Amino acid sequence: MFNLPDGFLTSFLKSQLFTTLPYPTHSFTGQTILITGANVGLGLEAARHFVRLDAAKVIIGCRNTTKGEAAKLSIEESTKRQNVIEVWEVDLSSYDSVKAFCKKAEGLDRLDCVVENAGIAVPVFEEVEGMESTITVNVISTFLMALLLLPILRTSGLKHNITPHLTIVASDAHFQASFKEQSAPSIFTALSQPSHFQSDRYNVSKLLEILVIRELAPALTSSNNKPPIILNTLTPGFCHSELTRHAKFPLSFFVMIGKAILARSTEVGSRTLVAAAAAEEETNGTYMADCVVAEPSSPEWAMWLQNA
Secondary structure: OOOOOOOOOHHHHHHHHHHOOOOOOOOOOOEEEEEEOOOHHHHHHHHHHHHOOOOOEEEEOOOOOHHHHHHHHHHHHHHHOOOEEEEEEEOOOOOOHHHHHHHHHHHOOOOEHHHHHOOOOOOOEEOOOEEEEHHHHHHHHHHHHHHHHHHHHHHHHHHOOOEEEEEEEOOOHHHOOOOHHOOOOOOOHHHHHHOOOOOOHHHHHHHHHHHHOOOOHHOOOOOOOOOOOEEEEEEEEEEEOOOOOOOOOOOHHHHHHHHHHEEOOOHHHHHHHHHHHHHHHHHHHHHEOOOOOOOOOOOOHHHHHHHH
């Protein structure tokens, strides 16, 4: 249950080295797209695609608005489209910031798609909002934002006769989660113990993202099996991005070598975000890899979540 699935390494190498991800062509004409963590890396390149594909408004949610404005300028220069991007401040290490961000979103005339891309992977323990920082940012704040934006997406869907999307950027690192805290009386308390801090935190955070979406999606689906909002998760694969910038030696050395040999470019990785944001109803509640629905972690984890 806690080991890598059979064939994972072969599948990973095939994906990284021999799979060509389709260049995004889906039209987002007239749509309002909100994407977090879009001032750099995968989020930036995904935002660039959304603008190129004729989105009416693309909201970049980021902690550093100066970098956000630089990202806006970069996208405008490359796409030759002006007055499409808005830069909104949000810090996922602060619940108040997340709430304020979502409150601002209530003023939008429409919201077609939310891509929650912001996340962290840190090598040292830090407590934020009473929890370990990785869990706070990648899980609690991510789903706080999701739950606050779902009513806005639902209203937009009814008003404009559309099926909005909420996409969370997970990772195939979830396959490596040992999640020893699963049997603790209080899981989040156990995950926030400094004495138990380990690199598994990031893997666990991504596993939890996938499991929660897997359970949340059918709970929102109506009796006619038509989802009012398409919820999905994805892995961008192993990419050149800012995520591993905090890695320390010797891990940083192996990451550098791995990226040189295997990593996708940031633009290629961003195609997976755009694919999930454009995906049809059959992706509701699913995990996507290489721009298509894929089998996520062991079904036993889903049973664990249902019984937790």
